[in-house]
Amino acid sequence: xxxxxxxxxxxxxxxxxxxxxxxxxxxxxxxxxxxxxxxxxxxxxxxxxxxxxxxxxxxxxxxxxxxxxxxxxxxxxxxxxxxxxxxxxxxxxxxxxxxxxxxxxxxxxxxxxxxxxxxxxxxxxxxxxxxxxxxxxxxxxxxxxxxxxxxxxxxxxxxxxxxxxxxxxxxxxxxxxxxxxxxxxxxxxxxxxxxxxxxxxxxxxxxxxxxxxxxxxxxx
Ligand code: MD3
Ligand code: FE
Numbered sequence: 001x002x003x004x005x006x007x008x009x010x011x012x013x014x015x016x017x018x019x020x021x022x023x024x025x026x027x028x029x030x031x032x033x034x035x036x037x038x039x040x041x042x043x044x045x046x047x048x049x050x051x052x053x054x055x056x057x058x059x060x061x062x063x064x065x066x067x068x069x070x071x072x073x074x075x076x077x078x079x080x081x082x083x084x085x086x087x088x089x090x091x092x093x094x095x096x097x098x099x100x101x102x103x104x105x106x107x108x109x110x111x112x113x114x115x116x117x118x119x120x121x122x123x124x125x126x127x128x129x130x131x132x133x134x135x136x137x138x139x140x141x142x143x144x145x146x147x148x149x150x151x152x153x154x155x156x157x158x159x160x161x162x163x164x165x166x167x168x169x170x171x172x173x174x175x176x177x178x179x180x181x182x183x184x185x186x187x188x189x190x191x192x193x194x195x196x197x198x199x200x201x202x203x204x205x206x207x208x209x210x211x212x213x214x215x216x217x218x219x220x
Contacts, residue, residue, distance in 0.1 A: 026189035040103070046097075085144075121219075129159065144220050145219075146190050151182065154178065162197065
């Protein structure tokens with residue numbers, strides 16, 4: 001501040017989006033979705049009007065603190081019978097809302113930027129975090145084809161990602177993800193353990209105290 005130089009945040013803003021390698025096959029594209037964020041949130045509102053956010057139950061019987069819905073040809077669900085992808089919303093019995101072209105386009109461009117051209121996800125899981133909501137360390141392995149990456153888009157209140165290794169016991173690294181940040185997880189990082197710390201109290205002008213995360217997956 002007192003040196004008269006711009007702060008780190010201001011420099012980041014001036015520099016525009018930046019690419020941070022996280023691990024082999026994993027990159028963080030800071031601010032990649034910033035210009036589209038308001039439109040993404042409006043689309044999430046339209047999706048949730050048809051397929052409401054709900055707290056799924058794990059196979060072990062625990063209510064997840066993160067609320068979820070989906071769009072796309074198939075959506076991710078969890079219940080006492082297990083984790084799986086399905087074409088219909090079990091809550092309404094109707095197909096999941098279609099994936100908006102805005103979502104599809106963003107996911108494809110982010111994947112290409114990260115070195116995964118031709119990414120055409122069928123599934124978009126939409127996670128909604130309220131203060132205190134978290135995702136414990138897990139692997140994403142319910143997708144039929146693990147050769148494709150997962151693209152994740154963070155919106156609203158910032159969160160801390162935990163990014164571990166291929167063994168649950170590997171100590172995870174932590175990094176902050178902000179509104180508009182996009183992460184791509186593929187190649188050797190596709191089966192890495194990961195999670196999200198309990199969301200801290202915060203405020204974002206577009207989401208209030210909430211955080212949203214979109215994860216795009218090639219599920220079939
Ligand atoms: C690391 N969601 O829905 S993806 C999930 O913020 C999930 O809601 C996170 O983990 C969230 O399953 C954002 C973070 C992520 C996703 C896939 C990965 C990290 C990954 C695959 C391999 C390694
Ligand atoms: Fe995950």
